[in-house]
Every structure is written in structure tokens, then in C-alpha cells.
Amino acid sequence: MPETAAAPPGPPPGNAQWDRSFFGHPRGLSTLFFTEMWERFSYYGMRALLILFMTATVQKGGLGFSTSKAGSIYGLYTAMVFLLSLPGGWIADRITGQRRAILWGGIVIATGHFCMAIPRIDTFYLGLALIVLGTGLLKPNISTMVGALYSKDDARRDAGFSIFYMGINIGALIAPLICGYLGENINWHYGFGAAGIGMTLGIIQYVASARFLGTAGLTTTGTADDVRRFRLGAIVAAVVIAAGIVLTLTGAVSLTAEQISDVFGVVLIAIVILFFVWLLTTKGYSATDRGRFWAILVLFIASALFWSAFEQAGSTLNLFAERNTNMHAWDFPLWGLFRASYFQSFNSVFLIALAPVFAWLWIALRRHDPSSTAKFSIGLIFVGLGFAILIPVAGGTAVSPWWLTLTYLLHTVGELCLSPVGLSAMTKLAPVRIGGLMMGVWFLSISVGDYIGGRLASVYETFPLPELFGIVAGFCIVVGMLLVFLIRPMKRLMGGVN
Ligand code: PHE
Secondary structure (H helix, E strand, O other): OOOOOOOOOOOOOOOOOOOOOEOOEOOHHHHHHHHHHHHHHHHHHHHHHHHHHHHOOOOOOOOOOOHHHHHHHHHHHHHHHHHOHHHHHHHHHHHHHHHHHHHHHHHHHHHHHHHHOOOOHHHHHHHHHHHHHHHHHHHHHHHHHHHHOOOOOOOOHHHHHHHHHHHHHHHHHHHHHHHHHHHHHHOHHHHHHHHHHHHHHHHHHHHHOHHHHOOOOOOOOOOHHHHHHHHHHHHHHHHHHHHHHHHHHOOOOOOOHHHHHHHHHHHHHHHHHHHHHHHHHOOOOOHHHHHHHHHHHHHHHHHHHHHHHHHHHOOHHHHHHHHHEOHHHHOEOOOEOOOHHHHHHHHHHHHHHHHHHHHHHHHHHHHHOOOHHHHHHHHHHHHHHHHHOOHHHOOOOOEOHHHHHHHHHHHHHHHHHHHHHHHHHHHHHOOHHHHHHHHHHHHHHHHHHHHHHHHHHHOOOOOOHHHHHHHHHHHHHHHHHHHHHHHHHHHHHHOOOO
């Protein structure tokens, strides 16, 4: 059902070579840059507070949850955000177009944050659910729109994505400082409200500058069948959610957060296994394709492991900052007490500082530029080292904040090696007709990683920390080293793709 609404005047996508008004890039990039900046502001601002709020005592305005319950909810929430990007991408492609999906996603996200600004438990859960839904609609599609601003052969495309990534990290840098300050010092719900205000500013900006997007994101490829499938899916989802709410409210089923999270984990792993069984057994693919599918499986496992460590930023490492780190070392006169949530900015600070260095490094290495497998290996080793350095101090209760700082530095180096090549390696390895699906597989690996990373926070109070960090470090470093041995075989499996 192609969209026929009159397109606002502006540069047509793919023909925008002449448009260099935003740092040499099409003006539409600024629209998407600031929308994503505010969306990430709201996401990371809330995330910085989430586990701290859930585990804070009721006297301190928190929910008084055990780390076991809080970690389960945290893992479920972050994993769902990425899982829902799969239907989110599909819906935009086939039904709504990216343009509308982003708008509706933004509105749903902002509503979610405002729900969390109300100090009630039911609005807390409703808010989380809305943010999951809205982010699933917005996040995958805004990246697709960035790509749609350039024609296929436009040399500025990669640079466009790098600028966009800066927008993400500017939002992620300031959010924990503002939402964290309000939330941890004044009232948790002010922090959540600030996240909602950020998203609202993003929506206003998006609507006000939508004309710069030309016709990008307005077309849809869906057939009447797709619309039917979408309606059916929406009805099934609504019925399942409604049944869940009724069963819970009437007390017919009373599952703990841990149990719900366990069920979700099993479903998630089942999806992954079924997908790979399907991929590896479907007939009609060439031997080269088959080799590449095995390579995709290896990268999938490495990616899920990487994100399960990296994404502990908001869970175990956030708790480590609050409970085991001596942040009074960094109280500053103007700002007052240094807070755990401020640490959530460090990844973005390092990323903004180091991204140009890495861009230069890969160019300087040119012919010796490491393969995707090698970069995955370096990424895993660095994220593992970030945990390894914490092992000797993890037993303490007033650890110097410099340790966590070093952890975030090492994690960011890992991210810069692995994250930019991840999606592109997956898509290059997939036959064209399932290229779109591979974007979903990448999100699925992040979802699995987020789930594990959240669940690990569940054992924060019951498992000795040096051992917990040791296991995470050990897994990442060992798998990272195994990948070194796989560099050559992977080259063969990948059949010409680097
Ligand atoms: N920090 C980036 C973002 O929020 C990249 C990222 C995506 C990191 C997913 C972890 C998980 O877009």
C-alpha cells in the first residue's frame, strides 16, 4: 500500500547531493540527529535511575525491591526493547512508513516516561511497557531513515552514520547528569519526568523540521496481505496482554518477576535456536551461503556475549557505583555530591573522544585493517579486561572511582571495535533476500546480551562480587582468544566477505 500523501517540499532522497547544509550533509540529517539525541536522552536518563530506584528503600522513595527482583525486571525490560525492534522495523517497512513510525514511537515513549513520573507502582510498569513499545517503533526506523537520506553511491553515507552516532552519545552523555541529578538528589520521579520532557522536545523538533526529510520514509512496501497480518498480530498481542493483566489482577496467576523473566529467557533462547536451525537447514542455499551462515552463528554468540558484559553498565556496574565505590572522592563544590548515575555518562564521554581516533586508526591501517572476526575478538577481550581489573577491588566498599572509570574506558574501546562492524558484517554475510532479516538477528543478539546482563544483577547480593566479575571477565577473554584462532577458518567460511 504505497503512501500517496503529498510529500512536503524538500530535497528528494537519493538526489540530495547538492544539499550540504548540515556539516556537509543533507539537512534531513539534522532532523534525525536531534530526534535521536533526545530519544537517547530519555532512554539513558531513565535507565541510569532504573535499577537504583527499584532497589532503593521505600523510605528513600524507591520501590524497595531485592536485587533479585530488580535485576529480573531490568533484564526483561532492556531485552524487550531490542526484541520489539523486530516487529517495529517490519511495521514501518510494510504498514506505516518510517516517518510515521518514528513519530508514534516518540509519542508512546514520552507517555511512558510521564507515567513513570507518577509515583505509583501500576504506572511504573505501564511506563516501562510503553517505553518498550515506543522504542521498538522508533529506534530501528530512525537508523533506516538516515540511510534513506543518501543515494546508494553517495560517499557521505558512512560519515552520515558517524555524525548520527555522535547525536546518540551527546544525548546519552547529558541525560544521566540531568535525570540522575534530579532523580538521586531530589525525587526519583522528577528524573523520570525530565526524561519525558526530553523526548517531548525531540518530538516537537521532529515535527517542526520534518520538511527537511523530503520524501524519505514516506513509502511502504506492504501488500494487502501484510496489512491483514499486521491486524491479526496486533489483535493477538492485545489479547495476550489483556489476558495477562486480567489473570494477574484477579490473582488467578501470581508469577514473581523472577519467574516471568525466566519464562521470557527460555522463549528468547528458543527463538534463537529455532532461527539458526531454520537458517542452517533450509534447502536451496549454495555451499558459500551455508559457510556464511555458520560464520553468522559464531558472530552471533560473540555479539551476545559482548553485550551481556557491556550492557551491565546500567545494572551491576550501576549498583557497584552506588554501593561499593567511594564517590565522595569526587564531590564537587558547585554540584554537590557525586552520584552513581553520573557514571552512566562515562561511556559516551569516552566514545565521543575516541571515535575520531578509531576512525583515523582504521584508515591508517588500511591494508592491515583487521577482519570483522579480529575486531570482535579485540572487542570481547577489552570488555573482559574492563571486568578483570575490578576483580581485586570488587570486595571493597569504598573503592576509588578511578577503577570504574578505567572499566568504562576499556568497555568503550571494545565497543568501538565491535559495534560498528557488527551489523555490517551480518548484512554482508546474508544473501540479499534475507538481508533485512539479518538486521533483526543483530538486534536479537543484543537482546540476548541485555537479558543476561540484567539477570546477572539478580545475584548481586547473593554471589561474591569478585567471583561474579571474574566469571564475566573469564568468559569474554577466553571466547575473545578463541576467536583469534578462528580468524583464518572464519575467513574461509565467510567466502570473500571481510
Ligand atoms: N549506545 C548506542 C545506542 O544506544 C549503541 C548501542 C545499541 C549500545 C544497543 C548497546 C546496545 O544506540
